[in-house]
Amino acid sequence: MSANFCLRCGQALQAVDLFGKRRQRCAQCGYIHFEDPKVAVAAHAVQGQQVLLVQRAVEPEIGKWALPAGYVDRGEDPRLAVLRELEEETSLLGEVTGLVEVFFNTSSAIPVIVIVYRVRVVSGSLMAGDDVTAAAWFRADALPTLAFESTRQVIAAWQRSARSG
Ligand SMILES: [Zn+2]
Structure with missing residues (x-):
């Protein structure tokens, strides 16, 4: 700022x-x-053949679907931030199992570094929470309209690996 x-x-x-x-x-x-740069985290959670997405209740790209995500607070470990955002938006508890990709998103006024973690859901019942109107699991062949280039890239890579796996 x-x-x-x-x-x-x-x-x-x-x-x-x-x-x-x-x-x-x-x-x-x-x-x-x-x-300081702005840093966001996103959770790429997969269960069986399905990926977890949330429908955005706020701009930008309101109404479209994205990975559960949010900003990292100053002093906050990004691995904990991604689990906090997952819980806030979907009521699911997870654990970080790996790093998917780091993006530099320049599409909005303030550029954002987006760290996407692979997350395994360990407990909780799926329920839409903060900043989202819905949260759901989607199969690779039945995806809703996606928000953000980073979401599309992560999902495209997952679809390719799901097809070859
Ligand atoms: Zn002064």
């Missing part, structure tokens, strides 16, 4: 060239405002 005033002392920040980039610095106390 950008800032106009110093988060430490409240003075107006000035734009200066620092460490190879234009950055906001406080002339009063020397505070430099670094813009």
